[in-house]
Amino acid sequence: MQITKHRSPVLAVLAGAVLIAACTTPSGTSAPEPSSPGGATTAPGATTGTGGEDISGQEVTVIGTWGGAEEESFRAMVKPWEDETGATVKYTGTRDLNIILSNGIQSGVLPDLAGLPGPGQMAEYAEAGALIDLSTVLDMPTYTSETAPALVELGTVDGKVVGVFIKSAVKGLIWYNPSVVDVTTPPATWDELQTLATSNADKAEAIWCVGVESGAASGWPGTDWIEDIVLRQAGPDVYNSWWQGQTKWTDPAIKSAWETFGQVIANAYGGGTGVNATNFEVAGDPLFADPPGCLFHHQASFITGLGQFATGTAGEDYDFFPFPDIDPANAGAVEGAGDLFGMFHDTPAARSLMAYLVTAEAQDIWVSRGGALSANKNATSYANDIDRRSAELLLNAQTFAFDASDLMPQEMNAAFWQGVVDYIANPSQLDSILAELDSTQESAYAE
Amino acid sequence: MTAATEGTRLATVGQASGVSRWLRRLPLHAFVIVLMIIWLIPTIGLFVNSFRTPQDAASSGWWTALFPPEALSFDNYAYVLNRQGIAPAFLNSLLIAIPSTVIPVMVAAFAGYAFAWMKFPLRNVLFLAVVGLLVVPLQTTFIPLLQLFRPLGWNGEFIAVWLAHTGYGLPFAVYLLRNFMGELPREVFESADIDGAGWATKFFRLALPMTIPAIAALAIFQFLFTWNDLLVAFVFIGASRPDNLPMTVLVANLVQSTGGGSQYLAAAAFLTMVVPLIVFLFLQRYFVRGLTGGAVKG
Amino acid sequence: MDPRLTAALVNAAVAVVGVPAALVGYILLVEQILKALPDRLQPRVRPWLWLLPAFAFLAVFLIYPTIQTIARSFQNRAGTEFVGLANYEWFFGNNDAFSSLINSGIWVVLLPLITVGLGLLIAVIVDRVRYESTAKSVIFLPLAISATAAGVIWFFMFLWVPPGQPQVGTLNGALGVFGAGPLAFLQVSDWKFNTVMLILVMAWMWTGFAMVIISAAYKGISRELLEAARVDGANEVQVFRAIVWPLLLPTMAVITTTMIITALKTFDLVYVMTGGQFDTSVIAFEMIQQFSFGRADRSAAVAVILFLAIIPVMAFQIRQFRRQEAIR
DSSP, rough: OOOOOSOTTTTTTTTOOOTTTTTTTTTTSOOOOOOTTTTOOTEEEEEEEETTTTOOEEEHHHHHHSOOOHHHHHHHHHHHHHHOOOOEEEEOOSSOOHHHHHHHHHOOOOOSSSESHHHHHHHHHHHTSOOOOOOTSSOHHHHHHHHHHHHHHEEEETTEOOEEEEEEEOOOOEEEEEETTOOOOOOOHHHHHHHHHHHGGGGEEEEEOOOOGGGGTHHHHHHHHHHHHHHHHTTTHHHHHTTTTTTTHHHHEEEEHHHHHHEEETBBHHHHHHHHHHHHHTTTGGGGSOSSSSSEEEEEEGGGGGGGGGTBBBBBTBEEEOOSSSSSSGGGGEEEEEEEEEOOOOOHHHHHHHHHSHHHHHHHHHHHHSSSSSSTTEEEEEESSHHHHHHHHHOOOOOEEEEEEHHHHHHHHHHHHHHHHHHHHHHHHHHHHHHHHHHHHHHHHHH | OHHHHHHHHHHHHHOHHHHHHHHHTHHHHHHHHHHHHHHHHHHHHHHTTSSSSSSHHHHGGGGGGGGTTTTOOOOHHHHTTTTHHHHHHHHHHHHHHHHHHHHHHHHHHHHHHHHHOOOOHHHHHHHHHHHGGGGGGGTTTTTHHHHHHHHHHTTSSHHHHHHHHHHHHHHHHHHHHHHHTTTOOOHHHHHHHHTOHHHHIIIIIIIHTTTTTHHHHHHHHHHHHHHHOOHHHHHHHHTTTTOOOOHHHHHHHTTTTTSSSHHHHHHHHHHHHHHHHHHHHHHHTTTTTTTTHHHHOO | OOHHHHHHHHHHHHHIHHHHHHHHHHHHHHHHHHHHOEEEEEEEEHHHHHHHHHHHHIIIIIHHHHHHHHHTTTTTTTSBOTTHHHHHHHHHHHHHHHHHHHHHHHHHHHHHHHHHHHHHHHHHTTTTTTTTTHHHHHHGGGSSSSSHHHHHHHHHHOOOOOOOSSOOSHHHHHHHHTOOOOOTTTOGGGGGGGHHHHHHHHHHHHHHHHHHHHHHHHHHHHHHHHHHHHHHHHHHHIIIIIIHHHHHHHHHHHHHHHHHHHHHHHHHHHHHHHHTTTTTOOOHHHHHHHHHHTHHHHHHHHHHHHHHHHHHHHHHHHHHHHHHHOOO
């Protein structure tokens, strides 16, 4: 229903390099262990940020993309900090974050803390000298030990940590209705998934539910599909060099991923028109129709708050299995995403808040309210089983990749969305669509 | 609308000529009423859906909620009205929209009057340049203006938004008022000259009252745009003084970044529409026939 | 809460009383100062003093940024080097950018045609019914809706559900009654179908604008004049052609120009409904898109192209003026 969103930050803001094997609990750091909220980590105010300064009565202005229930979760998250310090957080959510910050960087009118649109912009802001180096703000040893190295790396520009992840999400989950499809053992490979689909083909009108309509960002759910396929088909190396602008779109490895996606579209509920005209929020609803419209739906973990998922019961009405491996050589790859946050003004209150936000204690508050995975390994008070399993998936991934389209320059990203909807409408035009993307690639990556 | 038609009909019943007159006017009424229905349907659809859950709205057409009537709920409205900060934001919206309407309308009236009735070199060229500024995209002005306001400490204050809206609204305002004032009959001003009235008197006593319908129309639109404006308010206020933000910012933020929440947006849309509609209905009475004619005679 | 309330009250007082008083005071002051000047100088100085507030606002808020934009359009991405016409060459050499120009052309023709045409028709026709104010309010209503909310409204209008399922969208539901559809209104770009759909949504919003202003002008036409013509035996069509039309012409020119510029500047609706995809992009969308890509240089060039597109409209306006001057 909602058609005005920008690329969701979970997708968009998301940053990152593909960090291969980065999330595989490195032997050097402590293994993640469940900790009760506040049990393990430092108390607010006691972190390095304020240096014990009295900040009561001060305000911290914060701009982010979170609205509705997300905004409430964020407010709940900062409440203990406000109570502790006597300072106040002035949060404003906006979907025009990009334009506000781009104007702000050039005019110098900026909030104290802000969500960052993406890693590319983060690097630009850092180079413009607008972002504060967080290494003296955060308790670095604790931060690096509690946060996946991949995420720490993603927030680093020129050796300085300038961005932190407030929350994360796992992409590429495949959702189904247990009362329609019996998935006793989740398919481990793409072929097994095809077999599962074929044997259940008579139970629904189509195999897949896909919907890429998303107003201004129409097409993004399709980019997630193609990224998941590239990651598992061509492997992380190609995935990396692809978002970095080195592998061309016309490269056989990338083209093959589009063609695999094309097979999905060919078996999608409502056909190409349906895929392009159906909003991503309700795209999975035919899973629950009688007779069912489709067997499977591919979407990130946050789908549980949307459409008929929101009113169903996890595990009963719907369940998921991870995107299966395609090429065994690239087994165990998972695509993830997260919301990046940075600091523009170095005030005692802002430092204190920033330091607090990354703690397991703070992170646990949001996580326990549902709808988000933590970037902090010690925040594990997940509200439900689906969230917990998603978080484990991220944690146990052998290969951990960040949403490629969000790592691309915005111009490339927007062209990718457009390429997806064009391909869905005219699958026969693949070659010219990829050639067009190649020409955008040349201009988008040029300085 | 049906009631109104009924009223028209009843009023003319009893006179044979009345019935035939009504029949003659039937196409007229049919046209107006069909048009009204076409214009209302999209809004009614959303209005009905604003009382439904997002699941219901997505799975069946809004009309199915009417026949037979579905249990509608005020939950979406309650959610919006209970949002933290909604009352101060409403006040902020008024504090932003009123001066942002009054200043450009008055400044434009001075300029429109000068363009229409005073003689000076390059008059038409300058006027066209003003109109040409209509095309300036607001987005290109933000960075220079933020930089300009910064040393003055205006960013985050209402004055920044008032002045910005005035600047943005002026080209159309001057354009409209100059054209309306230019249409006023010359004799009116000539007879005032004979009575020895000064320019200020002619402006406040003659030009302004005779342009009331245009001023009312202009004021409605300027109010509407500033009331519904999200971007200008956010750019000039957002980062520095969130306490001064208008309602539009709060409303836009009802939707989550990952999707979901548009049912609240629907409810909020109807709540925010109320004030502009009151302003419209209030100012509509100034669209009175023959104001000019009356003034000429007087 | 207390200082906040005080601040709010001060702001309210300034807003509602102080500002208008200051502006009226300005004009009275100007006339006082002029009185002190020699008679010969007064008419020369007066216009500039009356125009001063308007010119000051325009200079700061529109002209100064525009000059910066023009300069920016000849620079490179970082704004460090002069690159001549490179950004303009990009625009005219790029498929997407160029097709946005074509789409804007369609907008510029259709939007004024529909809004001004319907606005005129409605303004004149509802003048004859007793429920005029209700009818006008209904047509005006969409203008009171923000672009975001209009996006939600038309989302439900255009909603598409696979054939065979009950349609949820209003238009496809209506088509279904006649056994037609469903149509994917925003996704079908053949014959610019989706662009025309977007224009219709915009027309739904803006017809009220044209109607209100045309109606204000129509009410300004002296009733005696119309009655006199009717008494002389002119029928409604003749009255319209001989009296109403020429008297409304200047207003129609204002509205048409405004709607052309609105069409050129259309951004919100396209952004909200399609994100410029399915071949629905327009110039202003392209401009903001480039800015968000970090291409302030290209964005500035597109803005300048927008300025240039207005020139023919201004030429038309000059003619309009001469005519008005001649009549007066």
